[in-house]
Amino acid sequence: MDSGQRSTVHRPLSYANMNQLDLSKKTRIGESLIQTLLFLAGFLSIFITLAIVYELGKEAWLFFGSPDVTFAKFFGTTTWQPGIGHFGIWPLVTSTLITSLIAMIVSLPLGLAVALFLSEYAPPKARAALKPILEILAGIPTVVYGYFALLFMTPLLQNIFGKQTVEVYNMASAGIVMGIMILPLISSMSEDALSAVPRALREGAYAMGATKFETSIQVVLPAALSGIGAAFIIGISRAVGETMIVAIAAGSGPNFTFNPFKAAETMTGNIARISGGDLSYGSMDYTSLFAIALMLFLVTLVLNLISQAVINKFRQRYE
């Protein structure tokens, strides 16, 4: 009672005013204006995607709507010269597939091995020293890789296989160098997946008498498989969309061939070469570029979506 009374005596003056204070929610114009602006900034990204789809789709529609371009010609013939009426997409698609395949053959095993070494074997100090080196590899602009492919990898391949077999511009050297470019991406994403595997799994395997290698391959690797799969898919998407390496080293001119030592232009390389020259708006060459770009966009979009879905699933399992 006493203490209660005392508190009434010392009750601050402002308490009386507080009763008249309106604490209900007010609309603040400035606040909501700012919130709207911020929302618009976030929404711009959706707008960009829509713009990509609309602009690419509009020109691609003109291309596919042209009476000369038929489904049978597009997928049934093997010459790509849209300027003079040849609309067979296959030479560009096969060379894109071959360079990407070579890149993945190089980068997947190497990247995975590097990731396993860094996450399972390397002592923490070595890992701290080695990871920045891989980051440097990831930060080098692709045009520099193009220089490397043309002036280092191609002569190297020519020395190994002979100048008759290996042309100056060829898909193999572009593919291999692309693999080196993608390697750090695969290794860092795989390493993240491997490190996310709970320690208890490893301890369990060791307790059963497994060697370090058996633990890594039979316990840790399967547990991280979805993350590694996501890395692999992102790697393919990067390889398909990569431009400068193939534009410099893989050759300039569509060529329907399955020989990796021959020159053949990829989809991205074709866009880079044609758009770098004189291009009149609305010509068949111009619209054809948008058709190719739309295909590229859709392929990479699907690959990225799959990879993200895989990653999300995998996150849910271990957190």
Next chain:
Amino acid sequence: MNQNHYPQNDSFRRTLSGRYRLANLWQGLFFTALVIAILSLVALLYNVVDGAFGYVAYEYKHAPSEFSAKPLDQLSKSELLELLKTNLSSGAFKKLDNEKPMEKRFKSDLYSLVLERLIQIDTKQTWSLTDSILHAKDIKAEVSQKYPKAKLEFRSWLTPVFLTTPMSSKAEFAGVRTAILGSLWMVGIAILFALPIGTGAAIYLQEYADKNFINRVIQTNINNLAGVPSIVYGMLGLAIFVRTFEGFTSGSMFGVTDSNGRTILSAGLTMGILVLPLIIINAQEAIKAVPDSLRQAAFGVGATRWQTVWHHVLPNALPGILTGSILAVSRAIGETAPLIVVGASTFISVDPSGPFSKFTALPIQIYQWTTRAQSEFHSIAAAAIIVLLILLLTLNATAVLLRNRVQRKY
């Protein structure tokens, strides 16, 4: 029954040693993969440095004695100027004078002008650094046999002059000044566009957005935009900035008449859109790292949401946001494909004068020089690559330093 599954004694030891052998073998293989990765990096850097220095054999089209009795390198500045005045056509001299007044140029500039315009160097062959060191004698013998009139000289293609001279059609006199300025203009515009919008989007997604459908779509969409091939952004830039908004990007709305939509502004905006997802994702991480107690304290004393963000969240997230934008800058500086599509000019010898000028950029020059057949262009491509890599290394080192400072704070 268990005895069938678990080998005992001798056979156990044999399988065990076999298992260890296998384990060691694979460990070796994993390590080899790492070594291969590092060797590729070393090979790449070696290849570039190898190309940027080395012997070069060249001939003079006109003998120096045709122009002056004294050896050229002993001439004074006024004598060099006189040489240029008498031997160049008046039109050509006027053009040079307009670019930069002749009297104000350094003696070394005039000297290289004499070499470029009057003597006219003709490069016969170049050698890599390794060849120049290991086979110097063979090279000297080869040159004296194949090009008896040629001079052989050890040359570094990367010189201070290389950085400060504009583009030229001759590799010996080409420099990267126009390209560096073009790159800086373009990156400046890209960041001015992408940094405020990207930070705004990140603030919205981290501080304001409820977990509803549209915000989830925005988030997924940003992650996907980060994976769209850069050349597709180039096509977007071509369709929107170069073609649709030509009046704005060419500057004809503002009274600039001598250009089309293929300007620095178009390229900068395209690059801004390209780096936007990168900036948003990095800024989101930085904002996420700001402790919640700060926000709660601000709300506790009655701050509104924006006051909280502006006075407490943003200042604390700023180093992280800056790190992200430095990474975005280094991405933009190295990107080539969108610039080709948007229409960077490959040959420009005038410095860009504003957002509406035509331009070239460092990676475009590297691409252009690499695809030339003559080996002296490969040498200047290598020199330009070294410039680009040093630029990127500086930027990334700054970013890493910033990141480490932030990490220490929390």
